[in-house]
Amino acid sequence: MLQQTTVAAVKDYFRRFTERWPRVEDLAAAEDAEVMSAWAGLGYYARARNLLACARTVTRSHNGRFPETAEGLQALPGVGAYTSAAIAAIAFDEPAAVVDGNIERVTTRLCLIETPLPSARREIRLEVERMTLSRRPGDFAQAMMDLGATICTPRRPACVLCPLALACKARATGRQEEFPHKLAKKAKPxxxxxxxxxxxxxxxxxxxxxxxxxxxxxxxxxxxxxxxxxxxxxxxxxxxxxxxxxxxxxxxxxxxxxxxxxxxxxxxxxxxxxxxxxxxxxxxxxxxxxxxxxxxxxxxxxxxxxxxxxxxxxx
DNA sequence: GAGTCGTGGGG
DNA sequence: TCCCCAAGACT
Known part of the structure; x- marks a missing residue:
């Protein structure tokens, strides 16, 4: 639900989903129509179809247990590079490189990555892999995401409050607000x-x-x-x-x-x-x-x- | 790699 | 009012 969607928008939907379908096998047994109805208004409706397909795959093909590695998780419908790494790190303590929009911003500033998005993704991943240690990888990922959400914000980052300020290469030159660089987007038809x-x-x-x-x-x-x-x-x-x-x-x-x-x-x-x-x-x-x-x-x-x-x- | 795919909130 | 962007995935 949180893919490209804010916590505030997700909160009530998450509560309703987990109350109505508390276990993965409950969701697997749901009708397509009732899941789409429960998702209505949240957007990106492929996520709802993928979530349901994922629950059915886990229930029917994995004996009701989620894979416990990033690689195994990414084979599930709707679970891509970010989600598989986040679950592996947070739930299973695997030192997987977690890269979401927040971490892209934090990393391009911290490491002064001048390459514009989206082509910068490979460099960003390498830097995050380098920073991710085997000790508490899930806490590290969530700390980096929260840093991006609350301090290293897109506009007016609060560098005076930032624990990484002294290490930040963009901050050293006062250019933190320039990052991440992005390719110009085309006009909306x-x-x-x-x-x-x-x-x-x-x-x-x-x-x-x-x-x-x-x-x-x-x-x-x-x-x-x-x-x-x-x-x-x-x-x-x-x-x-x-x-x-x-x-x-x-x-x-x-x-x-x-x-x-x-x-x-x-x-x-x-x-x-x-x-x-x-x-x-x-x-x-x-x-x-x-x-x-x-x-x-x-x-x-x-x-x-x-x-x-x-x-x-x-x- | 570049399109496609929703919606709501904040600056 | 407009633009940006949010715990991205898939083709």
């Missing part, structure tokens, strides 16, 4: 599409479908939308509607993703039935139980502001 929110007259239920497992928001629920993939914009108007209804415009929703900005035209309609088996009616009172990413919650709220269950932060 702007993409458009349309979304269609249908509500059933009899009970106010909302028509949803499931997005394919691959790609953006993979495996998550949505009201029917046009394509808005990284390849191409979707169609924009009513003519792109998934089925015939008395559609009316309900404004637009803007959403920023990591690598593009998106604007969706939202249309809404009240209907009696749908001749379509590629979706389901989500009851109005329990629509917050659906695996709806934040973008799709905004879309539904734009179409039907009176649907109170959709509003506000997830709880």
């Amino acid at each position: 702007f993409r458009r599409g349309a979304a269609f929110v249908a509500r059933r007259r009899s009970d106010g239920a909302v028509w949803l479908r499931r997005r394919p497992n691959q790609g953006m928001l993979g495996g998550m629920a949505e009201p029917p939308t046009t394509g808005w993939s990284s390849r191409s914009d979707g169609q924009l108007g009513i003519e792109a509607a998934p089925f015939d209804a008395d559609w009316s415009a309900a404004g637009t929703v803007q959403h920023g993703f990591t690598h593009f900005d998106l604007q969706l035209e939202v249309f809404r309609a009240d209907i009696d039935y749908i001749d379509d088996d590629d979706g389901w009616w989500a009851p109005a009172e329990s629509i917050d139980q659906e695996a709806l990413p934040t973008l799709m919650r905004s879309v539904i709220a734009a179409a039907f502001p009176e649907l109170s269950a959709i509003r506000g932060p997830r709880s």
Whole structure:
């Protein structure tokens, strides 16, 4: 959960996951849909699919026990260089080189690594391997991460409080805020599409479908939308509607993703039935139980502001 | 190696 | 308001 996500954002999700699925075999036995629903709002949804696949692998192929080496751990779905090293060091006392975003920043400053990210990663790893001792490797990794999170911060690092200040090569020349150097990022493209929110007259239920497992928001629920993939914009108007209804415009929703900005035209309609088996009616009172990413919650709220269950932060 | 993949908070 | 970035992984 903490991959590219702050502790504050993760905290409640972690609590709910571990209460609902306390043991790895509990999670392994869960349905895909309930895990995606519990992850909804946290982002990077491939992590949820990987976490579930990982729990099933550990339960079914490793006799319910996690591998105890970084190499073995990295073979699990969703467990890469950082996570495998962190678990090996913290849980199993293996002197593995743990390198996360914090440690990249600390190390480029400490060792004055001028090479820009991401190509600096190899040098950084070598320096971290050199600094990682066999004694208390897990505490060392967490100390370095906490140093980056609280003192060696991206802006205005608190060098006067830093235990490594005298050893820091960047600090010695007063250039600490320049690091890490980074390659210039390209401009975010702007993409458009349309979304269609249908509500059933009899009970106010909302028509949803499931997005394919691959790609953006993979495996998550949505009201029917046009394509808005990284390849191409979707169609924009009513003519792109998934089925015939008395559609009316309900404004637009803007959403920023990591690598593009998106604007969706939202249309809404009240209907009696749908001749379509590629979706389901989500009851109005329990629509917050659906695996709806934040973008799709905004879309539904734009179409039907009176649907109170959709509003506000997830709880 | 370079893209792809979410969301929210802080400066 | 805008930009940055967060206990990265995968293709």
